[in-house]
Amino acid sequence: MEPEGEPERERLLHTQRLKAAVHYTVGCLSQEVAEDKEIQFSKQSIAAISEITFRQCENFAKDLEMFARHGKRTIINTEDVKLLARRSNSLLRYITQKSEELALNNLEQKERKKKKSSAAKGRTTSDEQMEAGIAESEDSNMA
Amino acid sequence: MEPREERASGFRKETVNKILHLHFRDDKTKISSDALLLMAEMLKVFVRAAARGARQAQAEDLDRVDIEHVEKVLPQLLLDF
Numbered sequence: 318m319e320p321e322g323e324p325e326r327e328r329l330l331h332t333q334r335l336k337a338a339v340h341y342t343v344g345c346l347s348q349e350v351a352e353d354k355e356i357q358f359s360k361q362s363i364a365a366i367s368e369i370t371f372r373q374c375e376n377f378a379k380d381l382e383m384f385a386r387h388g389k390r391t392i393i394n395t396e397d398v399k400l401l402a403r404r405s406n407s408l409l410r411y412i413t414q415k416s417e418e419l420a421l422n423n424l425e426q427k428e429r430k431k432k433k434s435s436a437a438k439g440r441t442t443s444d445e446q447m448e449a450g451i452a453e454s455e456d457s458n459m460a
Numbered sequence: 461m462e463p464r465e466e467r468a469s470g471f472r473k474e475t476v477n478k479i480l481h482l483h484f485r486d487d488k489t490k491i492s493s494d495a496l497l498l499m500a501e502m503l504k505v506f507v508r509a510a511a512r513g514a515r516q517a518q519a520e521d522l523d524r525v526d527i528e529h530v531e532k533v534l535p536q537l538l539l540d541f
Contacts, residue, residue: 393495
């Protein structure tokens with residue numbers, strides 16, 4: 318029995334699972350591009366993109382953490398993510414746009430909740446369950 | 461970039477969260493829900509850029525996008541991100 322080996326193995330397994338998740342999504346996204354451009358991606362190219370993406374996440378994570386710390390925060394927020402996108406103008410525009418859409422979405426959700434709670438309180442549960450259902454399905458894109 | 465309608469593919473919030481947490485140095489570091497959603501978008505863009513770039517590099521050859529095409533676009537991809 319080597320108890321020191323266990324956490325190492327756990328960590329490795331954890332990393333493998335995450336890499337597999339990335340690989341799956343990269344496959345899906347590449348498939349979309351492939352269908353669009355009527356071309357095929359070799360398995361090795363998918364694997365390469367997947368590996369590059371996973372590694373890039375390390376840079377992203379460290380940068381994000383530092384940006385937050387620079388702002389004297391422990392919670393990374395959307396401003397930190399926007400900073401991450403600073404190197405390419407089109408990327409920055411896109412991310413900023415998405416961020417605004419998110420903010421708008423949040424506002425709309427708040428409005429909806431306000432209206433509901435000011436209306437009859439009794440019958441809100443089924444509405445909320447439906448909304449929660451919608452929010453869930455948006456997230457459950459991949460296995 | 462052309463705004464696409466929500467397709468089936470994308471990174472799950474939970475996956476993005478776990479991957480980023482792998483590399484945080486401080487235990488206390490967390491990421492807000494909105495920031496996670498934005499990061500998922502960011503990664504989607506990254507993958508699409510890589511795939512499309514590789515596709516363009518492949519335009520010369522006939523068969524399909526291979527690893528050498530990914531290699532060709534890698535420098536610019538990393539510069540952009």
